[in-house]
Amino acid sequence: xxxxxxxxxxxxxxxxxxxxxxxxxxxxxRLYSRFSSLDKGENGxxxxxxxxxxxxxxxxxxxxxxxxxxxPESEDQVNFRGFMRTLxxxxxxxxxxxxxxxxxSEPLNSRTxxxxxxxxxxxxxxxxxxxxxxxxxxxxxxxxxxxSDEQLGSIADRTIQxxxxxxxxxxxxxxxxxxxxxxxxxxxMSIRFLH
Amino acid sequence: xxxxHRGPKPFSNCDDSVQDEPIWMWxxxxxxxxxxxxxxxxYKPYSNAIIAREPTSLEQEIKEIRRSGSNxxxxxxxxxxxxxxxxxxRRGVExxxxxxxxxxxxxEELQSWNLLTRSNYNFHYISLxxxxxxxxGLLIRYGxxxxxxxxxxxxxxxxxxxxxxxxxLLPNGRVKxxxxxxxxxxCYRICVRALTAIITYHDSENKPKNGGICVANHTSPIDVIIxxxxxxxxxxxxxxxxxxxxxxxxMVKACPHIWFERSEVKDRHLVAxxxxxxxxxxxxxxILIFPEGTCINNTSVMMFKKGSxxxxxxxxxxxxxxxxxxxxxxxxxxxxxxxxxxxxxxxSWAIVCSVWYLPxxxxxxxxxxxxxxxxxKAAIARQGGLVDLLWDGGLKxxxxxxxxxxxxxxxxxxxxxxxxxxxxxx
Numbered sequence: 001x002x003x004x005x006x007x008x009x010x011x012x013x014x015x016x017x018x019x020x021x022x023x024x025x026x027x028x029x030r031l032y033s034r035f036s037s038l039d040k041g042e043n044g045x046x047x048x049x050x051x052x053x054x055x056x057x058x059x060x061x062x063x064x065x066x067x068x069x070x071x072p073e074s075e076d077q078v079n080f081r082g083f084m085r086t087l088x089x090x091x092x093x094x095x096x097x098x099x100x101x102x103x104x105s106e107p108l109n110s111r112t113x114x115x116x117x118x119x120x121x122x123x124x125x126x127x128x129x130x131x132x133x134x135x136x137x138x139x140x141x142x143x144x145x146x147x148s149d150e151q152l153g154s155i156a157d158r159t160i161q162x163x164x165x166x167x168x169x170x171x172x173x174x175x176x177x178x179x180x181x182x183x184x185x186x187x188x189m190s191i192r193f194l195h
Numbered sequence: 196x197x198x199x200h201r202g203p204k205p206f207s208n209c210d211d212s213v214q215d216e217p218i219w220m221w222x223x224x225x226x227x228x229x230x231x232x233x234x235x236x237x238y239k240p241y242s243n244a245i246i247a248r249e250p251t252s253l254e255q256e257i258k259e260i261r262r263s264g265s266n267x268x269x270x271x272x273x274x275x276x277x278x279x280x281x282x283x284x285r286r287g288v289e290x291x292x293x294x295x296x297x298x299x300x301x302x303e304e305l306q307s308w309n310l311l312t313r314s315n316y317n318f319h320y321i322s323l324x325x326x327x328x329x330x331x332g333l334l335i336r337y338g339x340x341x342x343x344x345x346x347x348x349x350x351x352x353x354x355x356x357x358x359x360x361x362x363x364l365l366p367n368g369r370v371k372x373x374x375x376x377x378x379x380x381x382c383y384r385i386c387v388r389a390l391t392a393i394i395t396y397h398d399s400e401n402k403p404k405n406g407g408i409c410v411a412n413h414t415s416p417i418d419v420i421i422x423x424x425x426x427x428x429x430x431x432x433x434x435x436x437x438x439x440x441x442x443x444x445x446m447v448k449a450c451p452h453i454w455f456e457r458s459e460v461k462d463r464h465l466v467a468x469x470x471x472x473x474x475x476x477x478x479x480x481x482i483l484i485f486p487e488g489t490c491i492n493n494t495s496v497m498m499f500k501k502g503s504x505x506x507x508x509x510x511x512x513x514x515x516x517x518x519x520x521x522x523x524x525x526x527x528x529x530x531x532x533x534x535x536x537x538x539x540x541x542x543s544w545a546i547v548c549s550v551w552y553l554p555x556x557x558x559x560x561x562x563x564x565x566x567x568x569x570x571x572k573a574a575i576a577r578q579g580g581l582v583d584l585l586w587d588g589g590l591k592x593x594x595x596x597x598x599x600x601x602x603x604x605x606x607x608x609x610x611x612x613x614x615x616x617x618x619x620x621x
Contacts, residue, residue: 030245034292037301054297055590056290059599061607062280066287090288118280139275142283144604147612155275155611163277171277180278183264188281191289192247 009080017081021088021108027193031087035080045077046070061142065121073126089117092190112177114189119176130171132156245293253606256282274611295584299495300591302523336542344389344541351385352438356445358382363448375449376427383424392546393521394421401552402426403481403511406474408503411513412575413485414493415526416533417540418515421550428483429453429473433460451479467505474508481511486568487588492525493517495582499572501564509555512571514579518547529591551578 009032017028036042038050051067052058060066070078070086078086088108106113122130122138135156143152163171163179171179260278358378365371387394402425403409409428411418422428430452434443443454453473459465473479486499493516504510517524522543526536540546553574558567569585576583 027245031292034245037297051291052594054290054294055586055595055599056294056296057287058595059603060283060287060290061600061604062283063287063600066284066291087288087292090285118278118284121280121284122277138280142279142604143608143611144601146605146608151612159275159277176277180264183260183278183281185281188260188263188278189285191285191292194244194247 017084020081021084022091023084023088028084031084032080035083045079046083047077061144062121062138065138065141069117069120089114090189090191092192093186109190111185114185115177115180116173118189119173122171128173129168130176132160132169135159135171246289248289248293253282253603254610257607257610279607295495295582296586296590299491299497299584299588300529301492301527302525303492303494303519332544336544340391341538341542344391347385347389348537348541351382351389352442354385355379355382356442359445359449363445372450378449379427379446380424383420386420387424390417390420390540390546391544392417392421392548394425394547395549396425397549397551398554399425399552401511401554403428403513403552403555404509405479405481406477407481407509407511407555408470408474408506409481409483409511409513410486410499410503410571410575411483411515412493412496412579412581413487413490414515414517415490415524415536415540417524417546418485419483421515421548422483422513425550427480429480431455431470431482431484433457453482463502467502470503471506471508474506486572489588489591490526490528491588492527493519493581495584496572496576496579497584497586497588499568501568504558504564504568504571507558509557510567510571511555512553512575512578514551514553514575514581516549516551516579516581518549521545521547524548549579553578 009029014025014028017023018025023031035046038053039046040050040053041047048067048071051070052063057063057066070083072082085108091109093109093111119130120126122134124134124137136152139152139156147155160169160171163175165175165178166172257279260281261276264276264278355378358381359375362371362374362378365374409422411422419430423430427450429450430446432443432454434440434454434456443452446452447454451473453469455466455469470482473482484503486503487497488500491497522540522545524540524546526533531539556567556571556574558564562570573583575581
């Protein structure tokens with residue numbers, strides 16, 4: 001008939017996701033609704049095409065890179081757990097989480113993990129380094145045809161020069177963190193929920 | 196609203212895409228807010244929004260991000276910052292969590308269950324009492340209402356075909372027109388009964404007159420029956436085969452409708468010519484057109500195709516709003532065929548809707564077709580309490596055009612290059 005969620009979310013699953021991602025019960029069910037509506041094949045997983053069907057994402061210059069962030073190594077489908085795990089990076093940092101010490105494993109929405117998400121958008125081959133080539137490619141995605149190769153090249157060179165500390169002409173994650181240490185990552189990489 | 200009264204823009208000769216400034220994302224959100232604030236309707240649109248989206252522009256946001264992390268003083272603009280990517284990342288993930296478009300192509304979610312399984316997306320065994328109630332409802336709907344309605348439907352359609360063919364035998368003249376009108380109205384009213392449609396017509400003094408074009412928002416094929424049972428229109432459409440074709444061919448015998456062959460539909464000039472020829476003839480009935488081109492789920496109005504607005508004629512906008520509590524009228528054509536759709540309609544409780552006839556509008560001096568179309572769309576959205584979107588309803592099936600992405604890229608490049616120019620100057 002009309003039931004969209006062919007496999008309903010069980011309470012235990014919701015609890016597990018809650019623990020792993022920090023989302024509340026109602027947020028998880030709303031996002032599950034959203035997941036199901038994107039899942040045109042109704043097989044409990046999303047493919048890249050399912051994401052590309054969202055017009056606002058399709059017109060985002062970095063749409064493909066963002067979609068890629070949902071798919072771990074060489075896989076073509078993402079299930080709801082994986083979906084939530086990636087979305088969790090954008091959960092706002094609550095006050096009671098700010099002063100937690102790092103005995104437990106770091107929450108997915110910590111400042112470091114938010115920066116890691118952004119770092120991975122640049123790091124195309126996932127080798128934990130942003131090379132000049134990778135930076136150029138991502139820049140090209142962002143500006144389209146509007147800037148010449150030379151100009152873009154010099155922008156990339158300048159950026160690497162400023163960030164690179166150990167002289168290997170590429171930006172490691174720690175160098176990345178250093179460059180962005182003053183930026184309000186917590187606010188700019190967070191999405192506020194209405195409920 | 197400010198963004199609607201821009202001066203005439205030199206629109207290129209490409210097709211129906213809206214060549215607005217890239218800040219139209221902002222505009223869409225702003226319009227949505229405006230529509231929500233100003234509506235004065237019977238049905239409160241259910242807010243499906245999951246996340247809070249701020250209507251800020253690309254430029255504004257990136258500047259803010261840079262400001263917070265800047266080591267340099269604010270006057271020297273930096274060209275590229277690694278933190279720029281935050282803007283795109285966040286916007287992208289926001290659209291994954293909730294976007295304005297994809298939810299328009301599936302039925303609206305209700306706040307409370309109306310005892311139809313089809314509208315409860317998490318239906319499972321709730322309680323005994325509720326299930327019994329639902330079962331009783333099922334019995335009434337399928338055992339009693341459905342057979343009754345199907346009989347009425349067949350009667351209505353049969354009479355339409357038969358009587359219009361008879362009227363068609365008469366010579367053209369006053370008597371024929373009069374009889375044709377009566378026949379059409381009667382048969383449509385029988386069909387309305389067949390669906391148990393409870394319709395409230397508002398502002399009937401604005402009803403479309405001869406020589407005009409009636410435009411309305413499109414939710415389902417039932418829209419046609421609803422409007423045609425209150426007035427006579429010349430329909431526009433493609434000739435189908437089968438039963439539909441039979442009905443179309445007999446209707447056109449009694450009064451001039453505008454049917455196109457499949458091959459003719461592609462030829463925009465031909466279509467425009469036939470429509471304007473019809474509109475010029477004041478003895479002919481007003482044309483009924485649905486400019487969205489496809490069925491939308493009645494929570495929003497999507498882009499109006501400019502074709503109907505290029506013709507020199509009065510435009511009579513009509514807003515149709517269904518009350519989803521008694522039965523959702525939206526036709527999800529990618530999920531259900533016409534027959535199963537009609538069966539679903541006839542086994543709902545009822546189709547309840549409101550029709551508002553808005554005062555006629557003209558294309559103003561210096562306004563082009565797209566701007567006029569948007570103005571009419573805004574009026575319809577406002578009256579019906581619907582969200583006014585600039586997105587194309589064609590996105591239901593097709594991909595979004597690359598030009599929109601290119602606009603975003605252009606905007607971002609301006610930020611980078613603008614800084615470069617400052618550098619070279621200083």
